Amino acid sequence: MKQTPQMKKIQDNMRPGVLTLHGFLGTDTRDLVEILEEDEATVRRLGTTHRDIAERMRHFREKGNAGLGEFIDVEPHFEVRVDSVRGGIPSPFGDAGLIPKNNTTVRNKKLGREIVYTDVNIHLIGEHGFYEGRGSLFRLEPEELVEVLEVPAEAQQLDLP
Numbered sequence: 001m002k003q004t005p006q007m008k009k010i011q012d013n014m015r016p017g018v019l020t021l022h023g024f025l026g027t028d029t030r031d032l033v034e035i036l037e038e039d040e041a042t043v044r045r046l047g048t049t050h051r052d053i054a055e056r057m058r059h060f061r062e063k064g065n066a067g068l069g070e071f072i073d074v075e076p077h078f079e080v081r082v083d084s085v086r087g088g089i090p091s092p093f094g095d096a097g098l099i100p101k102n103n104t105t106v107r108n109k110k111l112g113r114e115i116v117y118t119d120v121n122i123h124l125i126g127e128h129g130f131y132e133g134r135g136s137l138f139r140l141e142p143e144e145l146v147e148v149l150e151v152p153a154e155a156q157q158l159d160l161p
Helices: 005-013 032-045 050-067 119-128 142-149
Strands: 072-074 078-090 098-108 113-118
Touching: 005 032, 032 050, 032 142, 050 072, 050 078, 050 098, 050 119, 050 142, 098 119, 098 142, 113 119, 113 142
Parallel strands: none
Antiparallel strands: 072 078, 078 098, 098 113
């Protein structure tokens, strides 16, 4: 796919100081289209979808909301904490409204690993397949999300025999 003027405008919104202090691209010098295509290929190789990853992230965020800023146990072997910060952030893709500033920490006790993500990450992954650029403060690797959050492969989600 080629970088369109629309995609260039979106990428410009992602630069430091436009919508956020540090931006969404980090040290990544690739065009936005290249970033999206690489992550799309990774997610396909993992046998899942961006929406399924985002839904799993959302699941843990919703479970963690019950903890009021404290870690709570989530079956079968997770601990989750959600921290809320006032305000919201607009999407660099120009979506309507502001995205709340919530941080979710998920500990996979079985693996001994944890991952931290924001509501902005959930939105950008689920709606746009965007995990942020390399070197970004909030870049999430699709492989790590799938592994730590135990995102099921598509065939498993379809209840195939």
